[in-house]
Structure formats: structure tokens, C-alpha cells
Amino acid sequence: xxxxxxxxxxxxxxxxxxxxxxxxxxxxxxxxxxxxxxxxxxxxxxxxxxxxxxxxxxxxxxxxxxxxxxxxxxxxxxxxxxxxxxxxxxxxxxxxxxxxxxxxxxxxxxxxxxxxxxxxxxxxxxxxxxxxxxxxxxxxxxxxxxxxxxxxxxxxxxxxxxxxxxxxxxxxxxxxxxxxxxxxxxxxxxxxxxxxxxxxxxxxxxxxxxxxxxxxxxxxxxxxxxxxxxxxxxxxxxxxxxxxxxxxxxxxxxxxxxxxxxxxxxxxxx
Amino acid sequence: xxxxxxxxxxxxxxxxxxxxxxxxxxxxxxxxxxxxxxxxxxxxxxxxxxxxxxxxxxxxxxxxxx
Numbered sequence: 422x423x424x425x426x427x428x429x430x431x432x433x434x435x436x437x438x439x440x441x442x443x444x445x446x447x448x449x450x451x452x453x454x455x456x457x458x459x460x461x462x463x464x465x466x467x468x469x470x471x472x473x474x475x476x477x478x479x480x481x482x483x484x485x486x487x488x489x490x491x492x493x494x495x496x497x498x499x500x501x502x503x504x505x506x507x508x509x510x511x512x513x514x515x516x517x518x519x520x521x522x523x524x525x526x527x528x529x530x531x532x533x534x535x536x537x538x539x540x541x542x543x544x545x546x547x548x549x550x551x552x553x554x555x556x557x558x559x560x561x562x563x564x565x566x567x568x569x570x571x572x573x574x575x576x577x578x579x580x581x582x583x584x585x586x587x588x589x590x591x592x593x594x595x596x597x598x599x600x601x602x603x604x605x606x607x608x609x610x611x612x613x614x615x616x617x618x619x620x621x622x623x624x625x626x627x628x629x630x631x632x633x634x635x636x637x638x639x640x641x642x643x644x645x646x647x648x649x650x651x652x653x654x655x656x657x658x659x660x661x662x663x664x665x666x667x668x669x670x671x672x673x674x675x676x677x678x679x680x681x682x683x684x685x686x687x688x689x690x691x
Numbered sequence: 692x693x694x695x696x697x698x699x700x701x702x703x704x705x706x707x708x709x710x711x712x713x714x715x716x717x718x719x720x721x722x723x724x725x726x727x728x729x730x731x732x733x734x735x736x737x738x739x740x741x742x743x744x745x746x747x748x749x750x751x752x753x754x755x756x757x
Contacts, residue, residue: 448755448756448757449755449756449757450755450756450757451755451757452755458755471756471757472753472754472755472756473753473754473755473756473757474751474752474753474754475751475752475754476697476698476749476750476751477697477718477723477750477751477752479696479697479699479716479750482716482717482718482719486722486752486753486754487753487754487755488722488752488753498753500753501756501757503756503757509729513726513729513731513749514751516726516731517724517725517726517731517749517751518724518751518753519724520724520725520731520733520734521721521722521723521724521751521752521753522722522753588757589757635757636757637756637757638757641757
């Protein structure tokens with residue numbers, strides 16, 4: 422018998438026409454250096470990394486850019502519309518990203534509030550419809566709300582990406598019950614996006630049945646991002662395996678693991 | 692003539708193409724994209740797309756993000 426591997430017997434993650442063995446999506450922001458980012462990506466085992474889209478600085482247009490630090494034979498690029506606050510801005514940003522990077526994948530992010538970075542659900546749905554019509558494979562960042570996720574699935578999104586907690590907060594999976602409902606109902610992959618602070622948070626998301634987890638700060642802001650990337654890889658794999666294995670039922674009282682008969686009883690108890 | 696490029700007002704030769712603007716700004720692809728008046732201009736059309744007075748040009752590339 423061949424040794425069990427975390428991914429070999431598992432179905433690939435399918436997002437639109439794209440397939441992935443890894444269920445960990447990783448960002449490129451906030452790393453102490455691009456060298457550390459590269460090593461963290463490698464340690465994470467990711468196959469899909471996010472980037473943002475911004476205006477070129479006209480006073481310094483040349484020089485090595487982020488894309489030079491991403492080996493595109495190993496990693497697919499998932500551009501985002503981070504920072505956009507209207508559907509219109511998000512659609513144009515996505516169209517520019519597709520032209521610049523040659524990918525139909527887009528992480529749709531339309532922010533409704535600068536302090537919480539919670540998404541603007543109404544604008545996100547408007548943008549999602551427009552981008553699906555334009556041929557994009559749309560992965561929307563959205564609140565952990567089953568109705569919002571349903572609307573985005575109905576709009577033709579290839580996945581839904583409910584948050585675990587606010588972006589960059591590291592608070593973990595704040596509402597596992599609503600995530601569980603989203604996961605149970607969704608017919609497209611559910612990717613928990615944002616809020617993961619440490620390995621156990623990633624495992625919780627995967628044990629709930631999430632298809633993947635997207636994280637940036639959880640790795641980049643760790644004291645050692647490369648070690649944390651490896652921890653996250655194991656956490657995703659462990660959580661996925663536990664989900665596939667099917668956990669035991671919880672019970673209020675103890676249930677002995679050892680036989681309760683044929684015990685050795687000393688004189689004082691006779 | 693004048694156009695707005697990445698939010699800055701810039702003087703351009705009348706009838707300048709997108710390719711000419713990129714050369715003048717020393718912006719090189721791959722990995723960049725251009726929109727004029729909120730519409731993407733494909734890179735294959737940079738040589739033929741002529742800019743007009745008052746055009747709003749966006750030139751972007753990928754940066755680090757999550």
C-alpha cells in the first residue's frame with residue numbers, strides 16, 4: 422500500500438476552467454521583502470497568488486516590478502479589484518488586469534466602508550453580473566451572508582469568497598455557523614477570504630467544508646512568514662483531511678475509550 | 692494638446708498615439724495595460740490609437756496586494 426498523501430486521493434479544486442491541487446491561495450502584500458514573499462509562496466505550496474492593480478508612477482515607470490518575482494510557470498495570478506468602491510471602478514480595473522496579465526480570473530472586491538473594509542454587497546453583485554457577461558471567471562469577496570453568496574452564485578460567479586473576519590484582522594473564523602450554511606448551500610466552490618490569523622483558523626475553515634482559503638496578512642505579518650506559510654499549508658491539508666474523514670459526533674458526557682469490564686480491583690474496594 | 696495621464700495633466704503632441712505616449716513616459720510592457728476614457732485599449736492597437744484633447748488615460752500594472 423502506498424503511503425497516504427494529503428492531496429493524492431482528493432479531487433482538484435475547480436474554479437471555472439481552472440484546476441488546482443493546492444487549496445491555499447496566497448497574497449503578495451505586506452511581506453518584509455520580495456525575497457521572503459517568494460520563499461513564503463514556495464513553502465505554502467500555493468498555485469494561485471493575488472496581486473493588486475494600480476496606476477504606474479510616471480516619475481519612476483521602469484524598474485523591476487512585482488510580476489518579476491512571481492514564477493508564472495508555477496503560480497497562476499489572481500488580480501484583485503481591491504480599493505474599488507463602485508461597480509464601475511471594479512469593472513474597469515478588472516478589464517485592465519485582464520489586459521495586463523492575460524488572465525480571465527478576477528478577485529472582485531468592492532469596498533463599502535474604509536474602516537471595516539466590509540464589502541458593498543449591492544455594488545459587488547452589479548459588478549459580478551457585468552464581469553460574468555464580459556467573460557471573466559469571477560471570485561467575489563463578500564460578507565459571510567448566505568443570501569449574498571446565493572445572489573453571486575446566481576449571477577454566474579465561479580466561486581464565492583465569504584470573509585472569516587475583517588481583512589487583515591487575524592480574528593479567525595468569527596461566524597462558523599453562517600459559513601456552514603453557505604458551504605452547505607453553495608454549488609460553486611466556497612473560498613474563505615480574509616481574517617485567518619494562524620494555522621488553526623485555516624483548519625477550522627477547511628473542517629467546516631470550505632473548498633479553499635485565501636490569506637495574505639496571516640502569512641506576511643507573521644514573525645517568520647516562510648515558517649507560517651508552511652504551517653498554513655499543513656493546516657489547510659489537515660483541515661481538508663479531517664473534513665473528508667468526517668469528524669465524530671460531539672457529546673456532553675465522557676465515553677470511555679478503554680473497556681469498563683474486567684478491571685483490577687484492590688482489597689480496599691471489595 | 693493636453694490629456695490627463697494617471698491623474699496628471701500632460702502636454703502631448705497633437706494626434707499622438709498611445710504607443711508614443713508610452714515611449715515618452717518610458718513605460719514598457721509586458722505587464723501593463725492602458726485605458727482611454729474608461730475603455731481598455733488593447734496593446735495591439737497602441738500604434739494606431741490616437742489621443743485627443745482632454746482624453747483621460749490610465750496606465751496600470753500589478754503591484755503587491757491580497
